[in-house]
Amino acid sequence: MSMRNRRCCIVYLRHIVAKIQQLKSNLVKMRFVVGVVVLFVANLHYGMASSSSTGGAVYTRWGRKTCRDGAKLVYSGYAGGSHYNHQGGAVEPICLPRDPEWGHHHGMHSARGFVYGAEYETVSFSKTSHVHDQDVPCAVCLAVGKKSVVVIPAKKTCYKGWKKEYSGYLMSGHYTHPAASTYTCVDEHPEAVHGGIKNENGYLFYPVEARCGSLKCPPFRDGWEFLCVVCSIA
Numbered sequence: 265m266s267m268r269n270r271r272c273c274i275v276y277l278r279h280i281v282a283k284i285q286q287l288k289s290n291l292v293k294m295r296f297v298v299g300v301v302v303l304f305v306a307n308l309h310y311g312m313a314s315s316s317s318t319g320g321a322v323y324t325r326w327g328r329k330t331c332r333d334g335a336k337l338v339y340s341g342y343a344g345g346s347h348y349n350h351q352g353g354a355v356e357p358i359c360l361p362r363d364p365e366w367g368h369h370h371g372m373h374s375a376r377g378f379v380y381g382a383e384y385e386t387v388s389f390s391k392t393s394h395v396h397d398q399d400v401p402c403a404v405c406l407a408v409g410k411k412s413v414v415v416i417p418a419k420k421t422c423y424k425g426w427k428k429e430y431s432g433y434l435m436s437g438h439y440t441h442p443a444a445s446t447y448t449c450v451d452e453h454p455e456a457v458h459g460g461i462k463n464e465n466g467y468l469f470y471p472v473e474a475r476c477g478s479l480k481c482p483p484f485r486d487g488w489e490f491l492c493v494v495c496s497i498a
């Protein structure tokens with residue numbers, strides 16, 4: 265090989281090596297870009313999956329053991345609260361789980377509050393009289409993919425854009441009882457806790473009637489029982 269040809273060969277080889285190095289560099293860059301894209305898609309997928317499978321708004325469906333179709337049951341349990349005849353008890357009912365766990369037991373003591381079971385007191389209201397004195401179940405439900413839940417008194421349908429979770433009758437404690445209570449939306453088809461027919465009282469749910477005066481009639485109706493609806497929105 266002549267001197268000139270040898271030089272040409274070396275130049276050509278250097279050119280080839282430079283090209284290979286450039287290709288290698290490009291490959292590394294492309295791998296990085298592909299990695300970032302794969303990570304982004306994976307995160308997007310995870311975000312969508314997690315928001316659709318676990319995200320949502322939680323509410324309690326009073327008077328029922330299950331949630332509506334499409335809502336996810338967090339747990340099913342027993343309604344409980346303060347005794348209707350005690351002053352100073354807690355106002356709100358609570359939804360107690362069927363599988364309670366316990367800490368330490370310190371024995372009976374006067375410096376404490378109490379939790380009783382809850383009963384329907386609905387003998388005088390034909391729509392729910394069949395569960396009178398029965399104990400009240402409850403279900404804590406996740407409205408999957410929803411952002412908010414609202415309880416609306418005196419309605420059985422939701423406003424536009426909202427979805428009905430359940431509707432029912434507005435209930436509270438008796439107006440003559442010492443214990444304060446809170447208005448609670450009890451399902452229109454109330455169920456009973458198995459074995460709870462005995463009249464043992466505790467936290468009590470009575471239907472709520474409208475009283476005209478400062479309450480405007482119409483649209484409200486004196487002596488009529490209030491309905492209620494629980495609505496959710498995405």
Ligand SMILES: [Ca+2]
Nearest residue numbers: 383397463465
């Ligand atoms: Ca009772």
Ligand SMILES: [Ca+2]
Nearest residue numbers: 397399460462
């Ligand atoms: Ca009972």
